[in-house]
Each structure stands twice: as C-alpha cells, then as structure tokens.
Amino acid sequence: MTMLTTLGPLLITLLFGYWIHLKPFTPERVAKWLEQLVYLILGLIGFSLGSLDNLIEKLLIAGYQAVILILLVSSLSLLGLYVSGKCFNKHTENNPEEIASASLKQALMDALKTISWVIGGVVLGIVGKNWTLHIDEYVTWLLYFLLFLIGCQLRQGNYRLRKLFLNSQGVIIALVTIVTTLFAGWLSSFILDLNWYQGLAVVSGFGWYSLSGILITGLGDPVLGTTAFLLDLSREIVALMFIPFLARINSHLSVGYSGATAMDFTLPMLGKFHGSQIVPVCIASGFIMSVLVPVLIPLFLGMN
Template sequence: MTILITLGPLLVALFFGYWVNINVFTPTRVAKGLEQLVFVILGLIGLSLGALDDLTSKLLLAGYQALVFFVLISVISLTGLYLSGLRFGGTHADSLGKGPIDSKSHALIDAVKTIGWVIGGVVIGIFTKDWLFGIDELVTGLLYVLLFLIGCQLRQSNYHLRKLFLNAQGLIIALVTIFTTLLAGWIGSLVLGLSWNHGLAVVSGFGWYSLSGILITGLGDPVLGTTAFLLDLSREILALMLIPFLSRLNSHVSVGYCGATAMDFTLPILGKFHGAQIVPVCIASGFIMSILVPILIPLFMGMG
C-alpha cells in the first residue's frame, strides 16, 4: 500500500502529461516551464537542507555516500558495458578528437547554475529555518507538476516507443547499464550501512541529476536526495570528459556510461565519435532509462 501511495500519483502525473495533449502546453512553454521549475525546486531543496540541524556533518555524509556509489557504479558498469560490447557487437570510434566544445560548455554551465540554486537555498535556509514551514509539502506538489511537464516533453519529442524498445543495441545497453547500476547500488548499501531499497533508489537517477535529487527529497529524505544529486551530477560531468576515451573501447561503454543523458546532453559528443549511426542507439538507451527514473525511485523509496 505504501508503494501505491508513493508511486501512484507520480505515475498518474507523468502519463497524463504523456497521453493527454493540452494545446496551451506548447513545446516552447513546456521546455521553459521545466527549466524554471527545476531551478525553483532545487532552491527549495536547498532551503530544506539549510534548515537541517547539524548541516555540515549531513553534507559531508551525503558527499561521502555519493563518492562510494560513484566509484562502485563506474567500476561495475564500465566492466559490464565493456563485456556486453564485446559480446553484442559494440562499435568503436574511428579517431580521438575534442568533441563539440559548445555541448560541453553548455552542460557545465547548467551544472554550475544548478549548484548555485541549491547553495543559494542552503544559505537562505540557514538564516530562516526558524520561520520555514511547509517546504516539503510544497516540493511534493511541484513534483507532480514537474512530472506532468516531463510527460508532455516526452510526447512532444515524437519518439515512437515501439521503435525505441525494439532497437536491439539501445535495449541491450540500457539493460546492462540498469542492471550493473542497481548492482552497484545494492553493494553500496552494504558498504554504507543503508537499507537496500535506499541504495537502489539513490542510484536510479542514471545521471539525471536534475530529477533524482528532487524526487528523493520530495519523498522525504533530503540527505539521501543530496547524495543522489551529487552522484548524478558527477556522473554527467565525468561522462562528458571521458567520452573521447571510452568511445575507443566500444559504443556500449561510451553510451551506457552516459546513462539517461545519452539522449540529450551527451548525444552530440557521442555522435561526434561514433558517427550518425549511433544516434538511434543513444536515443533508445537514454529514453528507456529516462522513463524509468520517475518509476524506479518512488518504487524503491516506498519499499523496505
């Protein structure tokens, strides 16, 4: 029953946005609304963090947890993806290069802005914590709006679900990445003394840092939400830097390590090193993981 109460309303919001076409929600308005709403929610998460007692130790705890999960995911996922690439015919990059500088700088600028909103919220929260109330409820309410807009954006992207799920390479990469990431999350929970479901929830963002931390915080655990945020942010930044080298191994390694971001932020760089033929694979793999993030995180958070 707890799982249904947690997951049900979030899925309703997500699929309502995906299936119902409301004319006023144009692609431009949805994209702009998503960007602004994400920053607002991240600022509110910062407020929640700033209002916590013993904030410094909790931030250090979140950073330590993120580091442990990050190392485990990197080792286990890269190993699994390398082996799957050898077994199922992953392609190799033809040559090393620098990749599109604009794509890298855009992603890094977004990361800096995101961190800025969280830090700003933390600072305000520290000085106003005696007057703050209802922040968690507000975050939860905005979370439903966020998932509705994400559903709208998925529909407006004109991705045909059947074609995406039938892309063999993309499906294999997604399945291997999901399995190895969840395995790393389970091992990380043992190392850190967390409950198994929290370990699985914190790694289920698959690099989507602007959603994973929001979801977990909105579901009642701001420290674990901060862990997920730091973990996925680090994963995206490292993926951007390592694509030129990972692509020399095989496409499963480079595409899979990018996680959910393979269909957006890291797509131009992946295309640069693997050629245009990798684009459908990236979109399929990234989409499968993206659509699972708002399902798996509430599912795992509601267990245990």
C-alpha cells in the first residue's frame, strides 16, 4: 500500500505534465523554471542535511557509500556494455576529435554551481538548525511541480515511446545498463549494510543526479539522497571525461555509461565522437532510463 500511495501521485503528476497542454508553459519557460527549481530544491536538501544531528558523521557515511557505489556501478556496467557492444553493436565510424575546452569548462562550472547550492543549504541548515520550516514538506510539493515540468518538457521535445522503442540499439543499451546498475546496487546492500531495496533505489538515478537525490530525500531519507546525488554527479563527470576513450571501443560503452544524460547533457559529446547517426540511439537509451527514474526510486523505497 505504501508503494502505491508513493508511486501513484508521482506518476500521475509526470503524466499530467506530459498529456496536458497549458499555454503559459512554453518550452523556454519550462526550461528556465526547471533549472531554477532544481537549484532551489537542492538548496533545501542541503538545508535539511545541515539541520541533521551528527552531520559530519552522516556526510562521511554518504561519501563512503558513494565511492563504493561508483566503483561497483562503473565496473559492472562497463563490463556488461562491453560484452553487449561486441555482440550487438552495428559498425559505425567514429569521428575522433579533441574535446572542446569550452564544453569541459561548462560541465565543470555546472557541477560547481550545483554543489555550491547544496553547500549553501547545508550552511544555512547548520545556522538555522532550530528553525521550524517544514523543509521536507516543501521539498515534497516542489518535487511534484518538478515532475510536472519534466512531463511538459518530454511532450515539448516530441518524444514518442513507440518510435523510440523501435530503435533496437538504444533499447539493448538501456536494458544492459539498467540490469547491471541494479545488480551493482543489490551487491552494494551487502557491502554497505543497507536494505536490499535501499541498494536498488540509490542506483536508480542512472546518472540523473538532480532528480535522484531530490526524490530519495523527498521520500524521507536525506542521507541516502545525498549518497544518490554524489553517485550520479560523479557518474556524469566521469562519463564526460571518458566518452572520447570509450567511443573508440564501441558505442554501447560510451552511450550506456552516460546513462539518462545520453539524451541531453552528454548528447553533444557523444555526437562529436560517433557522428550524427548515434543521436537516435542516445535519445532512445537516455529516454528509457529517464522515464524509469521517477518510477523505480519510489517503487523500491515503497517496499520497506
């Protein structure tokens, strides 16, 4: 019952944004509001963390968990994607060019800005530890609005499930990435002394750090939410750094390790090293994982 009451409203909100067209919600406004809302929620997550008792101990726990998880997820996912690439990958010519320094600089600046909002929230949380602000309640309501905006963005991008599922390479990459990532999460539950459903939930962001941390925190576990945030942020940064090298082996490695971000943030880099023919594969794979993030996280956490 807990699973249904948690997952139901989140999915309804996402689908409402996808199906209902509201004139004030133009693509430009949705993109702007989405970016601002993400930073606001991340700041509130930081506040919630800063107000916790034994903060340093809990941050050390989250950091340790994130390191173990990124090692497990990376090793198992890359192994599975290497095998699937050898078995199913269609030959495509790579377009090896050096990474544009501006792109790398922008990626690092975005990561720094994101972390700054969280750190700023933590500082305010420490200072205002005794303030009664009902932060968790605010995060939950903002989370609903965030998912509504994500639904709007998916509709405005003309993403159609039927067309995407026809892209066999994208589907194979997504399935291999999902299975190996979840297996890594399950293994981590034994190493990190987590419940099995927590191990599965914490890896179910598939690189979408701005949503995974928010979802898990909004569902009542700020420490695990911080772990998910650190894990997925690390995954995105590592993907940006290693796409040029992975692309030389096969597209399954570069596209799959990019996770949910293959359809947006890492897409320009993937196109740079694989050519335009990789774009439908990236969108298919990234879209499948992106859709599953707001489904799997509340699904697993609702199993307690």
